[in-house]
Amino acid sequence: xxxxxxxxxxxxxxxxxxxxxxxxxxxxxxxxxxxxxxxxxxxxxxxxxxxxxxxxxxxxxxxxxxxxxxxxxxxxxxxxxxxxxxxxxxxxxxxxxxxxxxxxxxxxxxxxxxxxxxxxxxxxxxxxxxxxxxxxxxxxxxxxxxxxxxxxxxxxxxxxxxxxxxxxxxxxxxxxxxxxxxxxxxxxxx
Numbered sequence: 001x002x003x004x005x006x007x008x009x010x011x012x013x014x015x016x017x018x019x020x021x022x023x024x025x026x027x028x029x030x031x032x033x034x035x036x037x038x039x040x041x042x043x044x045x046x047x048x049x050x051x052x053x054x055x056x057x058x059x060x061x062x063x064x065x066x067x068x069x070x071x072x073x074x075x076x077x078x079x080x081x082x083x084x085x086x087x088x089x090x091x092x093x094x095x096x097x098x099x100x101x102x103x104x105x106x107x108x109x110x111x112x113x114x115x116x117x118x119x120x121x122x123x124x125x126x127x128x129x130x131x132x133x134x135x136x137x138x139x140x141x142x143x144x145x146x147x148x149x150x151x152x153x154x155x156x157x158x159x160x161x162x163x164x165x166x167x168x169x170x171x172x173x174x175x176x177x178x179x180x181x182x183x184x185x186x187x188x189x190x
Contacts, residue, residue: 012058016059019058020051020055023083023090023158030106030108031043031112047148054159107161118153
């Protein structure tokens with residue numbers, strides 16, 4: 001693979017800085033309010049560092065020559081569609097918080113709980129004494145690395161789920177377009 005040019009990387013960095021920041025808001029809100037992470041400066045720094053890591057990862061991957069940088073490739077289209085879907089979910093999520101039980105519909109809540117559960121189980125299997133919070137104020141033993149790892153894992157879970165949803169959505173859109181063409185209709189509407 002060829003390394004990206006500076007301009008391509010900076011363009012991707014701007015794009016992913018905006019989208020990753022917007023898309024991280026529901027998880028950040030849950031962690032700060034429900035888990036009381038706003039009281040833990042080290043925890044807030046860990047979450048912001050993980051968000052910055054995702055920004056850099058996405059910008060780097062989208063800048064490298066290959067399927068993600070090719071606007072016509074199905075993976076690139078899936079990633080863009082996933083970004084749009086995630087932005088909509090992120091925009092709707094704050095409206096669910098005051099409604100009580102509807103907050104359970106937020107994917108951030110379930111992906112965060114899953115990442116905490118996975119990391120807690122892994123720490124037990126490895127004989128570590130670090131327990132990540134599953135509700136209430138964070139344990140004083142929870143430091144930067146634990147919260148960073150949790151945030152990164154949650155981000156990967158959410159990214160994977162949305163990429164899969166986007167990929168299948170694009171698959172069905174393309175399949176429908178090909179069916180319309182084979183019947184003699186325009187691919188997308190009249």
